[in-house]
Amino acid sequence: MSQHQAAFRARQQTAGKSVTVTKKMHDELVLECERLREELAQARRAVARPRPGRDASEGVLPAASGVLVQPVPDTTxxxxxxxxxxxxxxxxxxxxxxxxxxxxxxxxxVERLLWWADHSVVQSFGDDDAGFNRYVNRRNKKL
Structure with a gap:
């Protein structure tokens, strides 16, 4: 019986400490979570910032819904x-x-959605002229 009592007492002592440790760990995790959220916000701001040497509107493709609400051009x-x-x-x-x-x-x-998709692919090439040329030259090949 004394072994059972010793094991019970050890569990009780550990259980009491784990509550304190859990509270401490919780506080540390909350702080870590806040720090990571701030890092994520900074990273999002950095990505949204235009790169030096580029026009702010260059490389920014509107969402499909933005393309569809633009005035209809004359298609004659x-x-x-x-x-x-x-x-x-x-x-x-x-x-x-x-x-x-x-x-x-x-x-x-359909025309606007096709333009939008094609424009997004062209922009994805960036400075890769060879990739862009392969893309443009594929239009003449039958699928």
């Missing part, structure tokens, strides 16, 4: 191509909803 171009597309039901109704929501013809909606 002589060099047009026809594209026949079959869409799945979900995509078809998505296109309809977007067209109604933004008050755009489906053609203008």
């Amino acid at each position: 171009e002589l060099d047009e191509r026809q594209l026949v597309v079959t869409l799945g039901v979900r995509e078809y109704f998505s296109l309809e909803r977007l067209a109604v929501h933004y008050g755009l013809p489906k053609r203008a909606l």
Whole structure:
């Protein structure tokens, strides 16, 4: 019985200390969490800051919704191509909803989204001229 009592007493002493240690650890973790949040905020501000030598608007691509709310440009171009597309039901109704929501013809909606996607890919190359040239030259190849 004395071994059981000794083990019980040891557990009681450890349990009492762990409450104090847990409180202390909690306070330290709260401070660490606050420090990490501040580091994250600083990193986000650094990423949002324009790089030296670049225009503030250069390299910043608007969200798709920002592209869709811009005024509709005059699209009376002589060099047009026809594209026949079959869409799945979900995509078809998505296109309809977007067209109604933004008050755009489906053609203008598709054109803007394609421009936006292409522009984001082109910007992703940065100073990689070889990568950009490979991307541009692929347009002539059939898939």
